[in-house]
Amino acid sequence: MNRPLTAEPVRKTRLGIAEGNRTELVALLNARLADLTDHALALKQAHWNVKGPQFVQLHEMFDEMVAEAQAYADLVAERAVMLGGQAVGTVQAAASATQLPAYPTGITSAPQHLEATAERLGLLANSIRTAIDTATGTGDADTADLFTEVSRGLDKQLWYVEAHLER
Numbered sequence: 726m727n728r729p730l731t732a733e734p735v736r737k738t739r740l741g742i743a744e745g746n747r748t749e750l751v752a753l754l755n756a757r758l759a760d761l762t763d764h765a766l767a768l769k770q771a772h773w774n775v776k777g778p779q780f781v782q783l784h785e786m787f788d789e790m791v792a793e794a795q796a797y798a799d800l801v802a803e804r805a806v807m808l809g810g811q812a813v814g815t816v817q818a819a820a821s822a823t824q825l826p827a828y829p830t831g832i833t834s835a836p837q838h839l840e841a842t843a844e845r846l847g848l849l850a851n852s853i854r855t856a857i858d859t860a861t862g863t864g865d866a867d868t869a870d871l872f873t874e875v876s877r878g879l880d881k882q883l884w885y886v887e888a889h890l891e892r
């Protein structure tokens with residue numbers, strides 16, 4: 726875990742962002758792609774294994790979140806390629822680069838899954854928020870905007886999950 730992805734050389738493109746900045750942005754996008762891939766699979770784990778009185782509702786909520794996380798991963802990966810880089814989206818790459826703690830595979834109850842998901846969502850949403858600032862500082866308002874869209878979606882996921890944990 727936490728092994729940084731190597732910055733691949735970027736291809737020539739007519740896109741008007743300096744090569745050095747694009748290299749940095751591609752590394753940033755791949756780092757957050759790893760987190761999003763991890764998050765999507767963790768949500769699927771919750772979708773499959775959650776049990777309790779709210780089963781149907783949570784089973785469906787987690788699966789909707791999987792679809793959203795996969796859509797965000799798609800946006801992030803394709804931006805890396807637009808910038809002249811290589812998207813690194815295999816499960817092996819995600820496993821070695823993710824910044825999220827491993828999702829517990831032995832839990833079953835709804836509160837356990839909601840807590841585990843909320844913890845990871847908080848970390849992910851905040852690291853995407855940092856990526857907005859990094860992209861802005863690298864002169865790429867479009868990547869910042871893309872991360873802003875992802876950030877807004879993850880904040881919404883966190884709201885949904887945390888609302889279930891309130892008494």
Ligand SMILES: [Fe+2]
Pocket residue numbers: 772788
């Ligand atoms: Fe399913």
